[in-house]
Amino acid sequence: MGNNAISLNSIEKKFHQKQVIAPLSLEIPKGQLIGLLGPSGCGKTTLIKMIMGMIKPDNGHIKVLNHTVPHKQLLTDIGYMAQSDALYLDLTGEENLHFFAKLYRLSKKERAERVNYAASLVHLTDDLNSKVLNYSGGMKRRLSLAIALTQNPKLLILDEPTVGIDPVLKKEIWQELIRLKNDEHKTILVTTHAMDEAERCDQLAMLRNGHIIAHGTPHDLKAHYQAKDFDEVFLKAGGEAL
Numbered sequence: 199m200g201n202n203a204i205s206l207n208s209i210e211k212k213f214h215q216k217q218v219i220a221p222l223s224l225e226i227p228k229g230q231l232i233g234l235l236g237p238s239g240c241g242k243t244t245l246i247k248m249i250m251g252m253i254k255p256d257n258g259h260i261k262v263l264n265h266t267v268p269h270k271q272l273l274t275d276i277g278y279m280a281q282s283d284a285l286y287l288d289l290t291g292e293e294n295l296h297f298f299a300k301l302y303r304l305s306k307k308e309r310a311e312r313v314n315y316a317a318s319l320v321h322l323t324d325d326l327n328s329k330v331l332n333y334s335g336g337m338k339r340r341l342s343l344a345i346a347l348t349q350n351p352k353l354l355i356l357d358e359p360t361v362g363i364d365p366v367l368k369k370e371i372w373q374e375l376i377r378l379k380n381d382e383h384k385t386i387l388v389t390t391h392a393m394d395e396a397e398r399c400d401q402l403a404m405l406r407n408g409h410i411i412a413h414g415t416p417h418d419l420k421a422h423y424q425a426k427d428f429d430e431v432f433l434k435a436g437g438e439a440l
């Protein structure tokens with residue numbers, strides 16, 4: 199485990215007899231930015247929820263940051279941004295940020311600093327006093343990302359973090375993710391459908407019907423499958439004729 203942030207060992211999950219995650223193993227090294235790619239319904243969110251300890255696998259073992267999942271310590275060590283925003287609509291953006299920041303053991307000063315950092319990163323500083331009820335879809339995504347960053351976690355798990363976010367902010371968010379990885383040695387797992395985002399990951403894992411059908415660096419995957427883009431890698435790795 200040592201150098202791995204996440205270690206999935208033959209995990210399996212069925213919902214109502216339907217195999218959603220086939221026996222699947224994957225090692226994610228610490229300090230890397232990993233992209234999880236795959237079509238809608240292939241099991242990405244289920245996999246993430248199992249890594250978070252929110253869903254129990256039927257079989258197999260999961261270790262995250264040297265702890266067997268689930269583990270209380272992981273609640274503070276993982277910053278999670280879910281696909282659907284879990285926000286308090288009747289509270290302001292700032293109140294939401296403070297609510298979540300209070301769940302972690304930060305001093306009052308640290309909390310204020312982290313809230314300011316996270317809000318400014320996603321360009322929400324000027325909207326912090328408005329109720330989330332009045333936020334647009336994109337603003338809610340940005341607030342959810344800010345919440346995931348507030349606690350300064352070792353591992354960030356972001357489920358489609360840039361859906362509904364404009365290209366300028368999307369670029370800035372990616373620059374920050376890469377800075378967090380390079381300068382602060384965070385491990386970051388993102389799910390994405392965006393090919394330009396996939397290109398920026400250190401490693402990609404492609405999921406289809408609950409199986410990892412391809413895993414490697416963006417460069418190696420394209421070279422191995424002699425593919426011009428990741429859609430083509432996906433099709434070739436899955437044995438689809440082009």
Ligand SMILES: Nc1ncnc2c1ncn2[C@@H]1O[C@H](COP(=O)(O)OP(=O)(O)OP(=O)(O)O)[C@@H](O)[C@H]1O
Pocket residue numbers: 213214218236237238239240241242243244245281
């Ligand atoms: N709690 C549940 N009960 C029953 N079926 C479920 C449950 N959660 C997920 N599923 C099913 O498992 C499959 C995988 O769902 P999952 O949300 O993991 O896909 P995904 O790859 O994240 O899709 P998307 O990209 O659309 O978010 C789907 O067929 C879904 O209907």
